[in-house]
Amino acid sequence: MQAIIYKYLEKGHTRTIQIKKNIFITFLLKGGSVLITFLLVPLTINYINPVQYGLWLTISSMIYWISVFDIGIGNGLKNEIAYSIAIKDEGHIKKYISTSYAVLTIISLGIFTIFFSISYYLDWNKIFNISYKENINIYPILLIFVGYLCLQFVLQLIDAIISAVQKVFISSVILFTSQLVGLISIYILTLFVPGSLYLLVVVMAGSSLVVIILASLYLYKTNLKAYSPSYKYVDFTCLSKILNIGGSFFIIQVFSIILVHxxxxxxxxxxxxxxxxxxxxxxxxxxxxxxxxxxxxxxxxxxxxxxxxxxxxxxxxxxxxxxxxxxxxxxxxxxxxxxxxxxxxxxxxxxxxxxxxxxxxxxxxxxxxxxxxxxxxxxxxxxxxxxxxxxxxxxxxxxxxxxxxxxxxxxxxxxxxxxxxxxxxxxxxxxxxxxxxxxxxxxxxxxxx
Incomplete structure (x- = not known):
């Protein structure tokens, strides 16, 4: 069986072989991710309650909302790297990556500053249609979650780079690991800590953040060492090339979120x-x-x-x-x-x-x-x-x-x-x-x- 699988994976165009390997490994990892997701649903509902779980689902959907504020840099960078590799002109890739990280860091700081400045004055319980008899103060939960999102906003650029070099299975490794850490953490909470939406957000957001930080550090020391970002390579003049198509991707992302999320x-x-x-x-x-x-x-x-x-x-x-x-x-x-x-x-x-x-x-x-x-x-x-x-x-x-x-x-x-x-x-x-x-x-x- 192993020989048959290997023969299948090594057959075809170089481009096709790379795709088949990515799909095969990703399927194995996604199988575990699916199992974890299905286990998380009843575990989380039982840890809090259906009302709080509905709030968690709504809050967590904000991950997609805030991701669009990269103004299309992620997708623009992905296409630019892939095109540069195809025509064998990889000299500027490190500069593109370093500049993208710098721009996203500036944007994320701006987002958190704006949210922190105005969020205290908003009635979040009313916005989220929360009955006051539920006795939930949603504001500190949102503040923590938005802080997490802003960090994730910068770090998620690694996914675009992995995809551009046709190693998307690595993204599945990162996702699976973060989900597994989250599942174990929630299970421990159910054993020792009373139900708390606040702790749920801290644990689920924190587990994902730790994993992606460690994964990024490892990848830039190994597989992606040639593309490792550095402040020395930040060049804002190259941003226009990334945004040439990235600007359109940004608008598409905004309206995709309105449409889907x-x-x-x-x-x-x-x-x-x-x-x-x-x-x-x-x-x-x-x-x-x-x-x-x-x-x-x-x-x-x-x-x-x-x-x-x-x-x-x-x-x-x-x-x-x-x-x-x-x-x-x-x-x-x-x-x-x-x-x-x-x-x-x-x-x-x-x-x-x-x-x-x-x-x-x-x-x-x-x-x-x-x-x-x-x-x-x-x-x-x-x-x-x-x-x-x-x-x-x-x-x-x-x-x-x-x-x-x-x-x-x-x-x-x-x-x-x-x-x-x-x-x-x-x-x-x-x-x-x-x-x-x-x-x-x-x-x-x-x-x-």
């Missing part, structure tokens, strides 16, 4: 904190489709950059066909999970929460459509054709919130999920058509930007 907050405001837990459980169950699909396509972003830079369109076309087949297989698996979803909820959660069948169906359709859209977005991002994506996501995000509010008030959580699905379905059609035109070398005007 505001659901927790919308459910919270329309239906209350406990409804966030009701939303999260089927989302976590069916998100295995998008999660597994993301594992597979993650190495392709920079690989598409490399292939497009070297005019290898045949390789791109063949691999898109394979990825579409993978999407179909995962979607069929999602249908099977839907059929047995009631049983799976009982085995997994073992609580009084009853998940409506229509919510499970809506979540299945959402992750299927989202994954198809993501496939073509990765191609467009890799080849730098993102102008149409920029316009489309701005329009989609603009319509998503009023549509979600309208359907949410009428159909509850199912309505909010369905609003996302409708928007992503329309975007998927546009991006699929654009890919077809580009790969057949028939793209002109907006389709080629």
């Amino acid at each position: 505001t659901n927790n907050f919308l459910v919270l405001k329309i239906l209350g904190p406990e409804a966030v837990t009701m939303y999260y459980i089927p989302f976590r169950l069916f998100s295995f489709i998008s999660m597994l699909f993301t594992i597979i396509i993650m190495p392709y972003w920079s690989a598409f950059t490399n292939a497009y830079a070297t005019k290898d369109l045949f390789w791109i076309k063949e691999n898109i066909k394979k990825l579409r087949l993978v999407w179909l297989i995962l979607s069929m698996g999602g249908i099977i999970v839907f059929i047995f979803s009631d049983l799976l909820y009982k085995l997994w959660i073992s609580s009084e929460l009853k998940i409506p069948i229509y919510l499970s169906l809506a979540m299945l359709l959402y992750v299927m459509v989202y994954s198809w859209q993501t496939l073509h977005v990765y191609f467009l991002n890799g080849v730098g054709k993102i102008r149409l994506q920029l316009y489309t996501i701005i329009i989609g995000a603009t319509f998503n919130i009023p549509l979600s509010v309208c359907l949410g008030k009428k159909y509850g959580i199912t309505g909010i999920v369905s609003a996302n699905t409708i928007i992503f379905l329309l975007m998927s059609i546009i991006f699929t058509f654009q890919y077809t035109k580009i790969i057949n070398e028939k793209s002109t005007k907006i389709w080629d930007k």
